[in-house]
Amino acid sequence: MNRLQSLSPLFLLVFLTACGGGGGSSAPENPVQPPADTTAPVITLNGDNPQEVEFNGEYVEAGASTDTGETVVIDSSAVNTSTVGSYEVTYNASDAAGNQAVEQTRTVNVADNGSGDVTAPVITLNGDNPQTVELNGTYVEAGATTDTGEQVDIDSSAVDTSAVGSYEVIYTATDAAGNAATPVVRTINVVDSSAAATKLSVLTSIVDQIVIPNYKALSDEAAAFSAADGPVAAYCDALETDTEATALADAQDAWKSVMHEVQKTELHIIGPAAKNNSSLRNRVYFYQEKDNSVDTLSTCATDAAVVNANSQSDFQVSATPNNQRSLSAIEYLLFNTNLDHTCSSNVPAVADWNALSDVERKSQRCVLSALIAEDVAVNAEQIHADWGPYRDSFVNPDEIGTTFELMTDGLFYFEKHTKSAKLNGPLGNDVVCPDDQLTCPDYIESPYSEMSLEHIKVNTEQFMEIFSSGLDELADEIAPGSWSNTFKGLINDVIDKINTIQASNPDDSLSDQVASITSTDDRAACDSAYGSPDTESELPMCSLGGLVKRVTDDLKIDFVTYLGVRLPDSAGGDND
């Protein structure tokens, strides 16, 4: 209270001053009117005009004055020193009589004249990016430099070498002029090379380097094959012309090219191609081992489809069953020189077929070939397209156990199809061929084009390529010695044998060899060649069968063990 009282004179003084009271310094209330003032003030700028300012430098307003002392209003809001350019600062003033001075402007030039540093440094990382660190290993920071020598700040706090994962290290730098470098990120992959991470890298490589490119190539080949100006269309157009034979040969060659791509994809019928019981794959190409039997093309159904395609306006290939479409049907239609139908006499659809002229029959077959080729192209493209969104879910570390095995399951095509259905089955050396039959010629793949052996070769080469894409290294981490080399040797034996057969007997097809086995003595000779494939034999394809079986025996035992995968179709333990 006392203190407040003592301050009261001060409050009073402030109050009086603020209200304009007190003091005698103010003007009289009614002054004598002076003559009217019509002279405008004149503004004079201080400092330079134009004024040069360094880029990113400091802009200092030099000010201005009037001849009559009025306040000058300065508008320098346009000036932006962080952008090179020319800016205007305006100066205005008016006197008490309302006379407006002529506006003055000053030009402020923001320029990078080289003497100031306006360039951000650039960070360059030392060492690898991404950098791989083994789980629980030591993370060594390889460092980074800038082009102008500034210190690089490194934030590696996120890296945890005790947990598998991908971590970011962030590198930043700023120069003396305050120019900040664009931050650089290094990825540190903490991996457990003994476990899933390596499986993941192998699977990723196989998918990106083999599977997807194979489906791309197949899609492209199939599209070219079925194109409006493609080889099938050209053959259809060339019927009954001088170029018919050439056009047919071209179409057949084109079919072989597509089939070459198909045979490569057969070793990885996984993902989109495997979905819904391999429906897309079967539409592209149908030849299937199932439950110890082999499903092949139905030539009679294809014959009937030819008639339907030419007589029914609403005929659609996509509505027909698998065993009368796909590249298998096209092979029959393009390669089979016998134009008669293959049905028994009681199939009404083809009742009138054999009476048609050759030209008519070729023409009608050509129509269906073209329609099926389009369907093949659509489905091949679909598989490739589906891999796009599917890829990331397939090479997903969270599912690597499952997806890696789907991939290795796919390799068992080599056992079920290449070995059993395509080769040893027809030769009578496999359970797919019933015991009461000497041989099973009906199972031969691509019998009209006689490409069976070539397909086996492509399968084998592709098998080798996939195995060599890191599966070999994975296996050798567990296998004693270098098992993968032994295994590759067995695979190469198969390829070498096929090359030898093809070189020495170019005209000898698997069909010929199967057909040559007609007696129990022949059977015994084939069994012997199969059992001792290293010994020269009159039946080299029986020997080949033995060589292929060596590969699949290792596949079923060593391969599954070293890669820690299961045998497809094998059930869990029964402890029996």
Next chain:
Amino acid sequence: MFTSVNATSNVPDPVIKEVLIIGTKEEKQRLPGSAIQISAEDLSKQSYSDLNQIVSSVPGVYVREEDGYGLRPNIGIRGATSDRSQKITLMEDGVLIAPAPYTAPAAYYITNASRLYALEVLKGPSAIQSGPHTVGGAINLVTRPVPKEDFNEIDLTFGSDGYQKIAATSAYVGDNIGVLLEGLRYGSDGFKELDGGGDSGFTRNDVNIKTQWTPETDLLQTLTIKLGFADEDANETYLGLTDDDFSASPERRYAGSQLDRFQSQHRQIHLSHLLYLKDGLELSTKLYRNEYHRSWNKIGGFIDGPKVQDVLNQPGAYTSAYRILQGLQDSVVGDFTDLTIDVTDNDREYSSQGIQFDITKNADLFGFQHSVKLGLRYHQDDVRRRHQTRSYLMRAQNLVSDGIARPLKTNNYAQTDAFAVWLSNDISWSSWTLNVGVRHEDISGSVDDKLAGTLLENTQSITAPGLGLHRQLTENLGFLAGIYVGFSPSGPGKSGAESEESVNVEYGFRYLADDFSGELIAFKSDYDNLLGRCRASDSDCQVGQEFSGGNAEVSGVELTAQGQYELNDAFLLTSQLNYTYSESKFKSTFFSQFSQWGLVSKGDELPYIPKHTSSLKFGMESDQWGLDIAVKYQHGMRETPGSSVSGDGLHTDNLTTIDVSAVWFTNKDIDIKLLVRNITDESAIVSHRPYGARPNLPRTLLAQVKLRF
């Protein structure tokens, strides 16, 4: 107590003698080989209904727990694999009792432990008298004999997790005929907790009638007819847990196992005739037939998808599959894999029958005392496997059929005919006893695989000798040593696969006195061509496949000691110690498709052979009450071959359990007993097989009342 002379003090004369293999007290004393008897008294102390628990304390015996109740025991002896007890010879009263001991020896049926009256474990040279599996040894389960006088008993037990057992025994004894009727029903709600609820328990019924006729003829003879019926209904599964889930909740069961169910029926008729001829000649004849049918619906993995073992070992790499097993995620059809759950009905019908003769002749010749035994057996058994796969989708934690008809996974018929002959002679002179014996088997079998359309046949002919020696060093102390060749035939249809053979050596000391007895025996089993029996569903164990066997060596020391001390004439104190030390190693590098082996390197230890097992028992008994404490320790076991000290591969945990039993003999007709199994509630991973980590029985309280009238 076992091994000791007083162990069989309650074994009566010819009546039970005919079902005992080791024989009576007198015969046991000079037995030139190690063999163990567990008496009725000892069996009753802890009232185990789990055979694993009973035999696990026998030296040289290895047990792998599976379901916690011992429904399907896994027992191995001296290196013979414990997997489903298939490498040892299992008998009931001297008759082969596994469903098909030659064709499919996995012991899916075994005599209920609650019915046991005594138990014998044969090891060493004595093992050769009981084939076909002699690499490790044999177990003879002795059932209650027809008593001498009328007898009625009811045994009621109730306990934790809804455990209940009702056993009723009634005997009528006439002048020369006796009838024993036994009924047993026991079961539990199960200690495992199924995700989303559901039963995890079991019920077993077992009815047996034994009729014994001793006609008044010049020659002493008895005829015994035994009829048995047993069934089981168990919500049992092969599915275990990941190690992490086990740590969190060991008794959990994933929703994926909710349809799993084991159902079986067993029927048997055994005829036994024992005839005492003149001049120490005895003839025993046994005629038997067993029938067994089981249906086991159980999750077997994912159709065309990952193996359950892999999912549980590495759940992070099989995220969808792992979540679907738990019901946390629905099966998505049309994705990269449908992850459709395979629940296969492993349906099998077995039969086993045969006739066997055992002739014993005691005679003195050339100044030596001879005890010649000749055994002949003709045996047939078969199994019809018809495994029907059914497929289910996980939907909101329930398995829902996907409606797709699936083919049979396995469809085959396998059978074996076997003729076995065994001859042995115990030659005694002064303090020496020498046993020479030989076993020969001619086995022919076939497998008709209806799926592959193949019929595979094979024959085996095996002769294996044995030699045992016993020398009585002092009145109480004897030395014994033995060597024999053991074998285990390969299954039918395994052309090219040889039988498993072993050379087994043992030596040690036996001490027998009134109040103290013990054995200290070293053993070594050298296995040639160790066979891992390929599982039925492995399609690749057929013709000529490279099913490699390997050589292995198992050696160790077995110690058993027991004593008793009478305190103030009022209390009887008993104690018993058993300990087994085992070492094992593979002697070659090979690769096997047997799931427990896989790739084996020379020097690797065999799986499921614990380095140390031991048990320690204390008992105290008066006229009014009794107390028995059993402490058991099993060292962690390697579950895959390996050699490093730890860290690689699967291991089971060390496990120490304490079982306590207290009985009050209220009067001569009523006993009241309280039992606590695993009183400290130890929890350990006892196995990662078949699929994933499995727990032991948690603490279980039982109350038992026995009424005799």
